[in-house]
Amino acid sequence: MSMSWEMEYKKRLKTADEALACVKSGMRVYIQPGCAEPETLVEALMRRAPDVFDVEIVHMMTMGCAPYVAPEMAGHFRHNAVFIGGNVREAINDGRADYTPIYLSEIEGLFESGQMPLDVALIEVSPPDSHGFCSFGVGVDTTLTAARVAKYVVAQINDYMPRTYGDSFIHVDDIDAFVESSRPLCALKKPIVTDLQVAIAKNVAGLIEDGAVLQTGIGGIPDAVLPMLMDRKDLGVHSELVSDGAIPLIEAGVLTGARKNFKPRKIILGFALGTKRLFDFLDNNPIFEFHPTAYTNDPGLIARNDKMVAINSAIQVDLTGQVCSDSIGNQFYSGIGGQVDFIRGASRSKGGKPIIAISSTAKKGAISRIVPMLDPGAGVVTSRGLVRYIVTEFGVAYLHGKSIRERAKALIEIAHPDFRAELYEYCEKTKWLQNPHAAQTAAMR
Numbered sequence: 001m002s003m004s005w006e007m008e009y010k011k012r013l014k015t016a017d018e019a020l021a022c023v024k025s026g027m028r029v030y031i032q033p034g035c036a037e038p039e040t041l042v043e044a045l046m047r048r049a050p051d052v053f054d055v056e057i058v059h060m061m062t063m064g065c066a067p068y069v070a071p072e073m074a075g076h077f078r079h080n081a082v083f084i085g086g087n088v089r090e091a092i093n094d095g096r097a098d099y100t101p102i103y104l105s106e107i108e109g110l111f112e113s114g115q116m117p118l119d120v121a122l123i124e125v126s127p128p129d130s131h132g133f134c135s136f137g138v139g140v141d142t143t144l145t146a147a148r149v150a151k152y153v154v155a156q157i158n159d160y161m162p163r164t165y166g167d168s169f170i171h172v173d174d175i176d177a178f179v180e181s182s183r184p185l186c187a188l189k190k191p192i193v194t195d196l197q198v199a200i201a202k203n204v205a206g207l208i209e210d211g212a213v214l215q216t217g218i219g220g221i222p223d224a225v226l227p228m229l230m231d232r233k234d235l236g237v238h239s240e241l242v243s244d245g246a247i248p249l250i251e252a253g254v255l256t257g258a259r260k261n262f263k264p265r266k267i268i269l270g271f272a273l274g275t276k277r278l279f280d281f282l283d284n285n286p287i288f289e290f291h292p293t294a295y296t297n298d299p300g301l302i303a304r305n306d307k308m309v310a311i312n313s314a315i316q317v318d319l320t321g322q323v324c325s326d327s328i329g330n331q332f333y334s335g336i337g338g339q340v341d342f343i344r345g346a347s348r349s350k351g352g353k354p355i356i357a358i359s360s361t362a363k364k365g366a367i368s369r370i371v372p373m374l375d376p377g378a379g380v381v382t383s384r385g386l387v388r389y390i391v392t393e394f395g396v397a398y399l400h401g402k403s404i405r406e407r408a409k410a411l412i413e414i415a416h417p418d419f420r421a422e423l424y425e426y427c428e429k430t431k432w433l434q435n436p437h438a439a440q441t442a443a444m445r
Contacts, residue, residue: 356387
């Protein structure tokens with residue numbers, strides 16, 4: 001160990017409360033998201049609450065708790081979500097927190113340009129190596145950039161944080177305060193995969209060829225798709241995130257990246273959401289190459305992968321192909337995220353397939369997800385001009401280059417049978433389509 005950086009490390013080593021004294025009223029504080037949330041620093045930030053006012057807290061979805069959005073924290077802290085997690089959703093829809101809709105690829109630009117300047121960045125990293133470099137581990141995402149531009153950086157040094165490769169390091173010299181805290185990372189609970197999700201996954205898996213490069217999110221559908229790919233050859237990954245589901249494919253020799261024409265043999269990702277099994281698998285594993293989200297989600301770089309398959313989900317799709325995935329009506333639910341980044345990238349890829357995979361119904365079959373019009377207040381995340389594949393448990397609708405009439409017909413065919421008649425009824429009113437069953441009945445009279 002070099003004594004020069006080791007001495008600096010020791011000089012800047014503080015308790016969590018001492019380190020968080022840097023937070024003053026009116027500041028903007030960034031918190032590392034995902035499974036890398038620095039919980040010890042967040043807890044100390046909460047103890048700072050009585051002494052500060054009007055502190056804005058910015059981050060994407062975190063896997064830990066978010067006590068700063070509690071009603072009693074009003075006036076002290078206000079959260080600004082650039083992607084909404086379940087732990088802050090109620091506060092946002094109650095007006096106690098804010099939501100900034102933005103493509104994941106463009107969040108770092110807000111920090112760098114000064115449009116959203118950062119006063120303090122709270123990060124969680126591995127202990128420094130012999131050269132004084134700490135690893136961002138499971139979460140490079142927007143955090144490397146946040147740490148680079150923030151006026152003051154506080155790092156939670158955690159020996160549970162794996163060391164990962166890629167653009168995933170920060171030197172001791174670039175950190176202002178260190179807080180040592182040995183504790184397990186925030187884990188993502190593995191979702192329970194339903195029979196419905198398996199049915200959807202079968203239709204998605206049918207679109208994935210040997211040598212395809214995958215982007216998948218989190219949830220039951222991606223978790224159901226990946227096990228269905230065990231008979232494929234030389235799959236690759238270029239994604240904003242990776243979860244536990246990738247491990248069996250790697251161990252089986254299916255996910256090799258051997259045919260990737262951009263960054264071959266490497267899994268390109270920005271962050272990992274999963275369990276301790278995934279965190280241990282990532283540790284010092286050179287197949288994983290972490291990069292900032294501005295890199296992983298750059299549509300131009302995504303498009304450099306031939307056979308890029310982007311698998312995303314949605315809340316509603318209307319009969320023209322407009323996709324809402326961040327709100328339920330005017331109630332904000334998640335965020336734009338990386339959906340448009342990857343759909344744009346995959347649509348430009350040679351042999352690429354941008355996919356929106358959804359169940360045909362919600363609320364136990366009470367409502368259709370394929371609708372005549374999006375609900376009032378629902379936001380269009382993916383436009384009708386960009387959408388290509390829509391997949392439900394009833395099949396695949398390919399919409400690119402199709403007329404409104406053709407789109408409506410294709411989407412009705414993959415809607416739940418219980419709702420097809422009313423969807424046709426809407427199309428008859430708009431003069432897009434006539435219900436073929438109704439026409440057949442009329443002709444027999």
